[in-house]
Amino acid sequence: MVDGIDDEVVVELPCGGGEGNPAAYAAGLKRKLDLYCAAVAKSMEAKSQESSLGYSDSQASGTSQLTSQASSAVEHTGDGGGASLVTNNSNVLGRDDYQGDPINSGTSKEQSDACVNLEEKGDPANEKKMRRMLLNRESARRSRRRRESHLCDLESQVSRLTSENASLLKRMADMTQKYQDATLDNRNLIIAVETMRTKVNIAEEAVRRLSGTTLLLSSTSELPPSMSSVS
Numbered sequence: 001m002v003d004g005i006d007d008e009v010v011v012e013l014p015c016g017g018g019e020g021n022p023a024a025y026a027a028g029l030k031r032k033l034d035l036y037c038a039a040v041a042k043s044m045e046a047k048s049q050e051s052s053l054g055y056s057d058s059q060a061s062g063t064s065q066l067t068s069q070a071s072s073a074v075e076h077t078g079d080g081g082g083a084s085l086v087t088n089n090s091n092v093l094g095r096d097d098y099q100g101d102p103i104n105s106g107t108s109k110e111q112s113d114a115c116v117n118l119e120e121k122g123d124p125a126n127e128k129k130m131r132r133m134l135l136n137r138e139s140a141r142r143s144r145r146r147r148e149s150h151l152c153d154l155e156s157q158v159s160r161l162t163s164e165n166a167s168l169l170k171r172m173a174d175m176t177q178k179y180q181d182a183t184l185d186n187r188n189l190i191i192a193v194e195t196m197r198t199k200v201n202i203a204e205e206a207v208r209r210l211s212g213t214t215l216l217l218s219s220t221s222e223l224p225p226s227m228s229s230v231s
Contacts, residue, residue, distance in 0.1 A: 049126045 046126070049130070
């Protein structure tokens with residue numbers, strides 16, 4: 001155990017002996033550390049993008065698990081060129097993991113590269129999803145603004161048409177009143193015309209009677225005196 005680190009396993013990785021070159025071993029260890037650091041950086045970047053896009057809890061937990069599994073630190077000691085590997089997941093990485101079988105070393109490197117490539121391939125998809133989400137939000141905002149503007153136009157048109165309708169109703173009421181007054185006046189005029197016709201007929205009859213009496217008197221005055229006495 002190392003002071004200040006709880007529940008962490010420290011494994012001494014000796015670099016001396018006839019099994020390999022210490023410089024090559026340190027270079028391989030540094031290369032492995034760089035791969036793990038790149039994987040951690042990519043996973044943290046993916047986690048931040050997923051949290052900003054509102055991904056589900058299962059995806060976020062999977063990213064956190066990937067981050068915790070990939071994170072490790074190497075502490076170099078200053079005595080005899082030895083190195084100690086400190087890991088939080090209690091997985092002991094021995095010297096054989098780096099210098100043992102070349103096939104295992106190549107497989108581990110290919111797996112790390114595949115993990116990094118997957119993270120790199122995931123970034124454009126996340127950016128595309130984020131861009132699509134922003135475009136959808138902007139489109140929804142523009143659609144809301146268009147609907148609000150259209151609704152305001154419709155409300156103004158309704159108000160204007162209501163005012164025009166009230167004005168037309170008032171004018172129609174006035175015209176109806178005038179029509180009723182004109183109808184009453186026409187009826188009165190018809191009655192007056194009939195009265196005048198009756199009066200004219202009476203006057204004509206009186207004139208005819210007066211004319212007949214005058215003619216009779218004039219013809220009587222023109223008769224001879226003998227005929228007038230006989231008569």
